[in-house]
Amino acid sequence: MTANHFTQKAKMAGKDDSLVKDMDENWQEDPYSGTSCIRCEVSTRIEDWGGWLFLNGYLPKGETVPLLNDGSMDEQGLDLTGATELRFMAKGDRGGEKVEFFTAGFGYDGSSGKKNVEYPDSAKKQSAGWIELTDQWEEYVIPLENADMSYIVCGFGYVLNDQKDGVADNVFYLDEIRFCGDIKSAQSAPVMLRSYDTENVYIQNAAFTYDNALAGMAFISEGMQPEAQQVMDAFVYAVQNDRALRAAAGGPMRVRNAYAAGDISAFPGWESGAKLPGWYDNETGEWYEDRYQVGSNVGNTSYAAMALMQYYKAYGGEQYLQTARSLMDWVIEDCSDGGDGFVGGFDGWQEGDPPVVYPFTYKSIEHNIDAYAVFSALYKVTGESKYREAADSALRFIESMYDEEQGLFMTGTLDDGVTPNKSVIVLDAQVWCQMALGDAFEPYKRADGGRKELPTQL
Numbered sequence: 001m002t003a004n005h006f007t008q009k010a011k012m013a014g015k016d017d018s019l020v021k022d023m024d025e026n027w028q029e030d031p032y033s034g035t036s037c038i039r040c041e042v043s044t045r046i047e048d049w050g051g052w053l054f055l056n057g058y059l060p061k062g063e064t065v066p067l068l069n070d071g072s073m074d075e076q077g078l079d080l081t082g083a084t085e086l087r088f089m090a091k092g093d094r095g096g097e098k099v100e101f102f103t104a105g106f107g108y109d110g111s112s113g114k115k116n117v118e119y120p121d122s123a124k125k126q127s128a129g130w131i132e133l134t135d136q137w138e139e140y141v142i143p144l145e146n147a148d149m150s151y152i153v154c155g156f157g158y159v160l161n162d163q164k165d166g167v168a169d170n171v172f173y174l175d176e177i178r179f180c181g182d183i184k185s186a187q188s189a190p191v192m193l194r195s196y197d198t199e200n201v202y203i204q205n206a207a208f209t210y211d212n213a214l215a216g217m218a219f220i221s222e223g224m225q226p227e228a229q230q231v232m233d234a235f236v237y238a239v240q241n242d243r244a245l246r247a248a249a250g251g252p253m254r255v256r257n258a259y260a261a262g263d264i265s266a267f268p269g270w271e272s273g274a275k276l277p278g279w280y281d282n283e284t285g286e287w288y289e290d291r292y293q294v295g296s297n298v299g300n301t302s303y304a305a306m307a308l309m310q311y312y313k314a315y316g317g318e319q320y321l322q323t324a325r326s327l328m329d330w331v332i333e334d335c336s337d338g339g340d341g342f343v344g345g346f347d348g349w350q351e352g353d354p355p356v357v358y359p360f361t362y363k364s365i366e367h368n369i370d371a372y373a374v375f376s377a378l379y380k381v382t383g384e385s386k387y388r389e390a391a392d393s394a395l396r397f398i399e400s401m402y403d404e405e406q407g408l409f410m411t412g413t414l415d416d417g418v419t420p421n422k423s424v425i426v427l428d429a430q431v432w433c434q435m436a437l438g439d440a441f442e443p444y445k446r447a448d449g450g451r452k453e454l455p456t457q458l
Contacts, residue, residue: 005155006054007056007057007066008066008067009054012157016045017050019043019045020043020051021040032091032137034175038173039173042160044162044164044165044170045162048161048162049159050161051158051160053154054154055069056267057069057269058073058076058267058269058270062271069269071117074119075268077121078151079151079184080149081185083144083180085142085144086126087178087180088174088175089139090131091136092135092170093135093170093173097171098132100160101157102128103125106121120153126142190230191230191262191263192261194206195208195211202290203277205277207277209255210257210299213304213307216307217310232320235323241266243274254327255304256293256294276293276294277293295346298344299367301330301331304327305327306377308323308327309374324374328390332390339418340396340400341393341397343359343361345367346358347360362413362415363413365433366412367412375387375388379391398436407446408429409447411429
């Protein structure tokens with residue numbers, strides 16, 4: 001799965017930097033693929049030049065706006081070992097534009113080639129040479145077989161000058177800029193699977209926890225350990241590198257309702273934690289996040305813990321068990337109201353300054369079914385009484401939602417956490433109860449829709 005890297009842009013200019021225009025990175029007229037491409041505009045004049053660098057940037061702890069690299073600090077370059085080439089699509093607005101495209105070379109003097117920062121790229125500039133563009137999309141390649149790509153701050157760049165273009169207003173377009181090869185860091189990256197193939201900006205880059213937990217359990221059931229482990233490792237990374245923990249040591253060990261699809265690890269030098277989904281507003285230039293996606297609820301948390309427990313049972317690994325325990329400890333500590341069962345969780349930004357949180361005080365039977373299954377499994381493995389007590393609490397709530405007259409389970413409660421919500425009846429509540437309770441479902445078999453056999457308890 002691909003993801004955007006080298007997200008910070010640095011302008012290069014000679015005498016007049018106004019000749020190097022800001023790029024439009026959401027140009028939607030005739031992209032090579034998808035819905036947009038990058039529009040570039042540089043006017044060349046006598047004895048002048050200009051272009052842009054695509055840098056990794058860095059984000060200090062507590063900051064919200066990434067900064068440009070200056071080469072004074074280590075650990076800000078990406079390890080692209082294994083990359084054999086950089087490929088990109090380009091076309092000119094009129095054709096005939098002459099551009100030099102390149103990668104790497106950050107921290108080296110352009111004329112002498114000598115290092116001029118403390119922590120430069122591991123490779124000097126790797127160039128495609130001067131290319132004369134046509135007015136049609138064409139693919140170009142920069143070979144990298146002989147380059148040391150172990151520490152790269154500048155992923156891509158371009159420059160134009162008067163010697164090649166004379167006096168001209170140059171407009172050209174870029175798309176599908178990508179490194180190719182068996183990149184080692186990408187192969188070991190914590191990856192979340194995209195939930196939807198859609199152009200809907202609100203969920204386009206979202207990898208929902210529930211979906212990834214289901215995918216992980218499907219991999220486990222099929223004996224696909226490498227695929228299952230990749231998902232489980234992503235959950236472990238997400239929990240251990242949550243930005244709330246980065247902001248305040250000792251924060252809650254919780255899982256979000258969604259993460260950014262693809263590699264969720266923070267960029268080198270970014271103290272931002274696991275990547276969360278969101279989108280840029282093209283008009284304001286601001287980054288936005290959906291309050292549900294960055295929140296946490298009991299159902300999604302329980303499904304992540306359930307997947308981790310199943311992986312632990314099948315293949316072992318203390319980190320998976322410990323992560324499942326941490327998640328369900330969050331349910332006990334943050335989602336209890338003193339009565340039976342657990343409330344829904346919350347939407348919003350608990351780590352905000354100040355926090356912006358939308359707590360849920362209702363109790364969902366589906367959430368509590370999920371929690372009951374995981375708490376029961378944790379008690380069997382650990383023998384810790386808190387998990388048995390939590391399972392019993394969830395079970396009492398589940399049983400309290402059974403409507404004897406109608407012979408079915410209610411969906412949960414209203415916001416008071418007590419009054420049954422009778423506005424809608426859902427099939428999930430009946431089927432999931434049967435799956436979770438096993439033989440204990442016998443008193444409620446009227447809710448099974450006529451099934452003659454009960455499934456095996458989780």
